[in-house]
Amino acid sequence: MSVIEYKCPNCGSGMVFDSETEMLSCPSCGRKDNIENIPDPLKQQANAEDEAQEYHCTSCGAVILTDPETSATTCSFCGSAVVLGDRLSGKLTPAVVIPFAISKEEAVKAFKKWCRNGLLTPSGFMSADRIKGMTGIYVPFWLYELHNNVEVHGHATKVRIYTSGDYEYTETQHFEIYRKIRLNYLKVPIDASEKMNDELMDKLEPFPYEHLKEFKTPYLAGYIAEKYSYDDKALLPRAKDKIREFIDAYIASTVSGYTSVSYTDKQIDTNAKQADYALFPVWMVQYDFRKKDYTFAMNGQTGKVVGKPPLSKAKVAAWFAGVFGVSFICLKLISWMMGGGFL
């Protein structure tokens, strides 16, 4: 009993998660159920990790074809939304989830709008009529709570230049600086799926944490969900790497008013207090342009689109020429106003 399906109690159709109402809804009869009130079948079932790794659709009986990482999908024969329970239980139970707020139609619309705003994309791409696939995926993330104790020693200078008589004096004041900082970061997200491009996922942030919900399987109905490929310990170095620049920026913000600062000793002691398994909503857009495939990702809550679009050489050249021309005229005007003659 590892395949979970939500059958409508009224008409028996498969129910899916509706991003607008945030309810489990039946596309046939329109019944809507509040997810908070549905008993989660995951909690009732025993840990069934050693069961056979073949799943059968409870609607049509066909074998469900999935990647080993997939925990929710649709049956490729009858189209029912199915959730693979044993890939979401035990260690694999997500703690929290941010449900989709953008429906497929809205996502297509938002993507088309984004394409139109591309200043350097070819005009053929801007019409955005070659969308090959639009997939709503719950991407696994680890949310780290990282406590940092930072101790910095450094050397700073203040330089004053003044003239007196025939001499120019450069007066340099030297300071020894020390900072002890406590810096705690909450819910730093690191994507845990092997399939997802890390760079793309980093750019999708921020995910609105006010929409974080306690995980319930009905949220996944109708979408694809992945389980994590790396556990929290394996990804801790990436998390530390990510906050390193935050820490550096924070340190720099506490040392101000100097001409130059150099750090002689920087000690950062990072302590991972907690790591929560979370699923975040992402629309993956497969796009085909001039026989090349492009992949874009859209934040399923905010609609932010990331991914390298094709660049039009002509537009790049035109922009360069325009900016070049305008700045050249500006420089000319400046020189003319300073008395430099126009030609």
Place this chain on the structure above:
Amino acid sequence: MNKRRATWSLLAMMLCLTVMLIGPLQTAKAAGDQPLIYDEAGLLSPEDKEELTIMAKEYGAKRDTDIIIYTSNNPEGQDVQIMTEDFYDEKAPGYDHPLGNAVILTLDFNHRDIYLAGFYKAKEYLDDQRLDKIRNKITPDLSDGEYRLAFEKYIKTVYKYMGYKPGVNPDNILFNIWFQLGGAAVIGIIVVAIMTSRSGGRVTVSGRTYEDKSTSGVLEHQDAYIRTTTTRRKIEKNTSSGSGGGGGTTSGGHSHSGSRGSF
């Protein structure tokens, strides 16, 4: 019928163009019938002299100024500044009227002295500092005996410097066309590079996004003053080769800017 009319209008246009092109040349000729090169020391071949005259006329016309070169063996051993002033009073050069706008380069081969003087418009636009700059530019070539090259530089630099408002530094890098082109190209490249790098979306989170403000903060903070070091540097005074000199007034009562030196 139409074709013929087109041919006529084309011919008329060409005629207009020819008149427009030739017109100014003729007036320029009429204005500048006085010689501009007085090569009493005999440094230049007739061809050189002719070409330099054409050049001086062309550039001088654009600045309403006679650009004059005067070389002399100076057997009387006069001072180079007095020579220049007397030359102006005597020859009465000037772009549109006698004793008018003129810049004079005088070479005295007796003392190997050089003097530059600017009169009226040239006095205003070529002050002592600018004349010093011109003199410093051409002195090495004169010392090497590259007279023709030095004179060409002199004519071009006078033309160039007179294009800038009085009082500003004509060698300001902002006035340099290559700097302007290069600067514009750099700005263009930077803007396009930023646009391409942003086309794929960019990171919009910072440390603030995930920082727990209630528990984070600076616990200890120390800025200890250690010492002060001071270095001093002598301010370079404008030392031009030879002596400065500056301007003066001719015995005919014409005041001028000036720069003198030796080569």
